[in-house]
Amino acid sequence: MIYFENVTLRRGKKVLFQDFSLTIHPKDKIGITGANGTGKSSLFALILGKLEEDKGEFRTQSKLTISHVAQETPALDMAAVDYVLQGDAELCVLEKQIAVAETKQDGMALTQLHERMDTIGGYQARARAGQLLNGLGFTAEQENNPVQSFSGGWRMRLNLAQALMCRSDVLLLDEPTNHLDLEAVLWLEKWLKSYQGALLLISHDREFLDSTVSSIAHIEQGKINMYAGNYTAFELRRAEQLALQQSLFEKQQREIAHMESFITRFKAKATKAKQAQSRIKALERMEKITSAHVDSPFFFSFKSVNDLPNPLLQLQKVSFGYADKLILEQISVSLLPQDRIGLLGPNGAGKSTLMKLMAGELAPKVGKCVASKGLNIGYFAQHQLEQLDETSSPVQHLFELNPELSEKEARLYLGGFAFNGDMALEPISGFSGGEKARLVLAMLVFQQPNLLLLDEPTNHLDLEMRHALTLALQSFEGAMVLVSHDRHLLRTVCDDLWLVAQQRVEPFKGDLDDYAVWLIEQRLAQQSEAQPSQTGEHTQAARKAKRKENAEKRKALQVKHNKLKRLEQSLEQLHAKEAELNEALANSDLYEASEKDHLLKLTAEHGIIKQQLVEVEEAWIELSEELEGDVML
Numbered sequence: 001m002i003y004f005e006n007v008t009l010r011r012g013k014k015v016l017f018q019d020f021s022l023t024i025h026p027k028d029k030i031g032i033t034g035a036n037g038t039g040k041s042s043l044f045a046l047i048l049g050k051l052e053e054d055k056g057e058f059r060t061q062s063k064l065t066i067s068h069v070a071q072e073t074p075a076l077d078m079a080a081v082d083y084v085l086q087g088d089a090e091l092c093v094l095e096k097q098i099a100v101a102e103t104k105q106d107g108m109a110l111t112q113l114h115e116r117m118d119t120i121g122g123y124q125a126r127a128r129a130g131q132l133l134n135g136l137g138f139t140a141e142q143e144n145n146p147v148q149s150f151s152g153g154w155r156m157r158l159n160l161a162q163a164l165m166c167r168s169d170v171l172l173l174d175e176p177t178n179h180l181d182l183e184a185v186l187w188l189e190k191w192l193k194s195y196q197g198a199l200l201l202i203s204h205d206r207e208f209l210d211s212t213v214s215s216i217a218h219i220e221q222g223k224i225n226m227y228a229g230n231y232t233a234f235e236l237r238r239a240e241q242l243a244l245q246q247s248l249f250e251k252q253q254r255e256i257a258h259m260e261s262f263i264t265r266f267k268a269k270a271t272k273a274k275q276a277q278s279r280i281k282a283l284e285r286m287e288k289i290t291s292a293h294v295d296s297p298f299f300f301s302f303k304s305v306n307d308l309p310n311p312l313l314q315l316q317k318v319s320f321g322y323a324d325k326l327i328l329e330q331i332s333v334s335l336l337p338q339d340r341i342g343l344l345g346p347n348g349a350g351k352s353t354l355m356k357l358m359a360g361e362l363a364p365k366v367g368k369c370v371a372s373k374g375l376n377i378g379y380f381a382q383h384q385l386e387q388l389d390e391t392s393s394p395v396q397h398l399f400e401l402n403p404e405l406s407e408k409e410a411r412l413y414l415g416g417f418a419f420n421g422d423m424a425l426e427p428i429s430g431f432s433g434g435e436k437a438r439l440v441l442a443m444l445v446f447q448q449p450n451l452l453l454l455d456e457p458t459n460h461l462d463l464e465m466r467h468a469l470t471l472a473l474q475s476f477e478g479a480m481v482l483v484s485h486d487r488h489l490l491r492t493v494c495d496d497l498w499l500v501a502q503q504r505v506e507p508f509k510g511d512l513d514d515y516a517v518w519l520i521e522q523r524l525a526q527q528s529e530a531q532p533s534q535t536g537e538h539t540q541a542a543r544k545a546k547r548k549e550n551a552e553k554r555k556a557l558q559v560k561h562n563k564l565k566r567l568e569q570s571l572e573q574l575h576a577k578e579a580e581l582n583e584a585l586a587n588s589d590l591y592e593a594s595e596k597d598h599l600l601k602l603t604a605e606h607g608i609i610k611q612q613l614v615e616v617e618e619a620w621i622e623l624s625e626e627l628e629g630d631v632m633l
Helices: 042-045 080-085 089-104 107-119 123-136 153-164 181-193 208-213 232-244 244-269 273-293 353-361 394-401 407-414 421-425 433-446 463-475 487-493 512-530 540-585 593-631
Strands: 001-009 014-024 028-032 055-060 066-068 170-174 198-201 214-221 223-228 315-322 325-335 340-344 366-371 377-380 451-455 479-483 496-501 503-507
Touching: 014 055, 014 214, 028 042, 028 107, 028 208, 028 315, 042 055, 042 170, 042 198, 042 407, 055 080, 066 153, 066 593, 080 153, 080 394, 089 123, 089 512, 107 123, 107 153, 107 232, 123 153, 123 181, 153 170, 170 208, 170 487, 181 512, 208 232, 208 463, 208 487, 214 232, 214 463, 223 232, 223 353, 223 487, 223 540, 232 540, 273 487, 315 353, 325 353, 325 366, 325 593, 353 377, 353 451, 366 479, 377 433, 407 421, 463 487, 479 487, 487 512, 496 512, 512 540, 540 593
Parallel strands: 028 198, 028 214, 066 170, 170 198, 340 479, 340 496, 377 451, 451 479
Antiparallel strands: 001 014, 001 055, 214 223, 315 325, 315 366, 496 503
């Protein structure tokens, strides 16, 4: 379908990758990874015809429909749902042709056009566009709002919906989760699992990659190396390869010792069984994969925090809202030393508002926020990237925080965030979003806070920087509140989860998998409430019957959800076994005459695994479609 034969691609004088050969087949799911600037987006530009190969041959099958997310959204007066419908190009052409045929009263043409419209599901297209918008966080009322009324982040969601609307053979997604909250990420993950075309995905969200791809194309040192399996499988393989490099061995051992110490410390104070076990499991997994990041260019940590006030911060019967809309009501919470809290909640429920109240950027309408003497808040939010001085360098930004700092000290510190050489002295106007995010984090760490408030800190950060941030946060001795759609970060640095919903803030009893179920139940409840009123439905018997019906639906959903999780675990195990057999079958020694019996055995086993994969994948797709139908995702 897509063919690379000894392809070399350059940008200017820099060789991004060379001698790359690969055939992408229908239904392949490939994750594209590598540090920023290695050529991931340029690979997409080559596929889309925006760049040409410098050597070798790149070609695609004729009449191949490739969908990708547009990076710009014009300020249109068009309704959001109509903008999304434009993603189906054939649908738009057919609608125009039908309009022309109706004008000419051409019965034969109309019959043929309507038959084609029915074949492509055109009469259900508006409903499908509405489902895409709903899954990405838009309300039914917003579907008809003009595109120009949405902010930049929401326009990017519209572009994503438009790309998903396209009935494509190949889907290219470049960091699709950057502008999404956790709820939308979970929805997109489900959608991509059931996508029937080939998927090429650039992402720095490891759990998202694990759930959606079956192989990894990793770009480094001018090469693209292919690995069978998901991101975790790739990471373990790469760890094994790097461990062979003696120069990295000592650093690897230090990282593993750090992880072992942290796990031991956490186990000693774990009290909440389910959430604690979830975190221990994630941390133990991190211990195994730490060596895959020993060559990371990032190295930083938070300094020790002494004499923490207790409590650090209190919200006392706080209420807040905008105009006539109440967001949070009568919130009373305290942040204690070493609290490590992850905030969950549907889009628009008030997570970022709560963070701004804690940071002092918003004042309560009712109640008060009481900060203890000695409180030093480190607050990260996306708008802070826009507040950086575009004409100043990273070093000059540090001088603003401490004028007595020497240039040598500033450059040494910034080196831990990969601002090396001339980059530390250059104006940041030419920096990427990821580089600006790193600078904001560097400034935050430099101020030695004892309370961290982090609102989506991993947006624009690559996997290596996310790993370094995770290690630093694990060692942080102060309190922390985190909003993130990165489930790996939430699992590995948070001890407690708080749910922000229905104007309240309460502890969430469960882990992130339970939260995914909670979201499904909320959608089900909302749909039930939205149903038109019927005579007699408010009688006691009717309410009781309705409660019983909803309870049975939730129970059935839970059963299906658990079965889906078991199927996903089976798929993961089968993919790992398939990768193991592929590696064994690639050994040239196996094809010697003396190894004939062994070869036959491995080949037969490989065939069985492939058949099992087909069966389990079919069962997974069928069950996923059932669940989506149940909750109208």
